[in-house]
Amino acid sequence: MAPLIKISPSLLAADFAHLADSIAAAEEAGADELHFDVMDGYFVPNITVGIPVLEAIRPLTKLPIDVHMMVHEPARYAQAFADAGGDIFTMHVEACDDLDASLGDARVAGMTAGVSLKPDTPASVLQASLPFVERVLVMTVEPGFGGQPFMPEMLPKITELQNMAKIAGHDLEIAVDGGIKVDTAGDVINAGATTLISGTGVFNYPDGMKIGIEAIRTAGS
Numbered sequence: 686m687a688p689l690i691k692i693s694p695s696l697l698a699a700d701f702a703h704l705a706d707s708i709a710a711a712e713e714a715g716a717d718e719l720h721f722d723v724m725d726g727y728f729v730p731n732i733t734v735g736i737p738v739l740e741a742i743r744p745l746t747k748l749p750i751d752v753h754m755m756v757h758e759p760a761r762y763a764q765a766f767a768d769a770g771g772d773i774f775t776m777h778v779e780a781c782d783d784l785d786a787s788l789g790d791a792r793v794a795g796m797t798a799g800v801s802l803k804p805d806t807p808a809s810v811l812q813a814s815l816p817f818v819e820r821v822l823v824m825t826v827e828p829g830f831g832g833q834p835f836m837p838e839m840l841p842k843i844t845e846l847q848n849m850a851k852i853a854g855h856d857l858e859i860a861v862d863g864g865i866k867v868d869t870a871g872d873v874i875n876a877g878a879t880t881l882i883s884g885t886g887v888f889n890y891p892d893g894m895k896i897g898i899e900a901i902r903t904a905g906s
Contacts, residue, residue, distance in 0.1 A: 690902045691717035691880040693751060693860070694894075696742075697733065697831045698884030704738075707888065708745050714894035718749040720862070720882045721771070722831075725756040728780050729829035736762075736769045743770030751775055751882075753801065753862070755828050760787035767794035775799035775822050775860075778810055788817050799860070803828060804836055808845040815853055821846055822882075825873070826863030831884050835864025840876045847877030867900045874905025 694716050699707035711719065721739060726732040739750070749772035756762070759776040766774060774791040778800050781787040791798040799820035800811060804827060811818060823843050826833035843859060850857035861878045866886035873881060881901055890897025 690874055690878075690905070692887070692898045692902050693718045693720045693880055693882045694887045694898075695720040695722065695831065695862070695882050695884035697722045698888045700888075704742065705745050708742060710894055711887070712746050712748055714887070715898050716748060716887075716894075717880075718751055718773070719746065720751050720753060720884075722753045723756055723766075724829060728757045728777065729755045731829045736765055739766065739769040739771060749773060751799070751860075752796075753822065754780070756780060758782065758787075760790040763787075763790045763794040763796065767796050771796055773797040773799055773820065775801050775820065777801045777803065777828070779803055779806060784814055785817055788814070799858075801828075801862075802842070804839055808842050808849060811846070812849065815849060815855055815857070818857065820858040820860060820880075822860040822862055823878070824863050825861055825865070825869075828863075833864060835866075835869040837869075837872065839863075840872055843873065843876040843878055865901065867897070867904055870901040870904035872905075 694711040724731045724733040751773040752766050752771040753775045774796040788798040797819050800818050801822035825836045825839040859878050860880035861873045862882035865881050865883040887897045
C-alpha cells in the first residue's frame with residue numbers, strides 16, 4: 686500500500702491580514718501540518734516572520750508546525766522556536782557550520798530535526814548525517830521567495846534520497862517545497878516524496894482549499 690501523502694500549506698501564501706482565518710481554513714480543508722517560513726535577509730535575500738508570529742498562531746491550530754529556517758546558523762534559535770510552538774525544525778545544510786550539532790540542538794529542544802537542501806546542493810552531502818536526520822526537505826525552487834516555477838531537474842534528488850534511506854535501513858520523511866501544484870505533484874510523489882509543501886497551489890486553488898489539497902495529495906495515484 687502506498688503511504689499517505691501529507692500536505693503542508695505554506696503560510697507564506699496565506700492572507701496575512703486574516704492569518705487566523707487562513708489557518709482555520711487550511712485545517713478544515715484537511716491539511717496535515719503547516720509550513721512556517723523564517724527568512725533572515727542574510728542566508729536568503731528576503732525577510733519574513735519570526736518568533737512573535739509563531740507564538741500568536743500556535744494557539745489557533747492543533748496541526749504540527751514545520752519551522753523552515755532560511756537563517757544563518759539556525760540552531761541558535763532552536764529552543765526559542767520550540768518554546769514558541771514549533772514541532773519540526775528544518776535547517777539548511779548550507780547554513781550550518783556543524784550540521785550534526787545543529788540537529789542535536791533541535792532534538793534537545795524537543796522538535797523533529799529536519800534538513801533542507803538548496804537546488805544546487807547534492808543529496809550526497811547527507812550521506813554521513815543521514816542516520817541522525819528525521820526529515821529532509823528538497824527545495825524545488827531557490828529559497829527566498831514564494832511563487833517561483835517548479836524545477837523538474839530536482840526529481841532525481843528525491844529518488845536518490847529515498848534510495849539512500851532504504852540502503853541505510855532508515856525511515857526518512859522526504860518533504861518537497863517549491864512550485865508544488867496539481868500539475869507538478871504527481872511527479873514529486875512518484876519520485877518518492879512523502880510530504881508536499883504548497884503555498885499558492887492550495888491557498889489559491891480555484892475550487893477551494895479542500896479540493897486543492899485532495900487533488901495534490903492524490904496526484905500520484
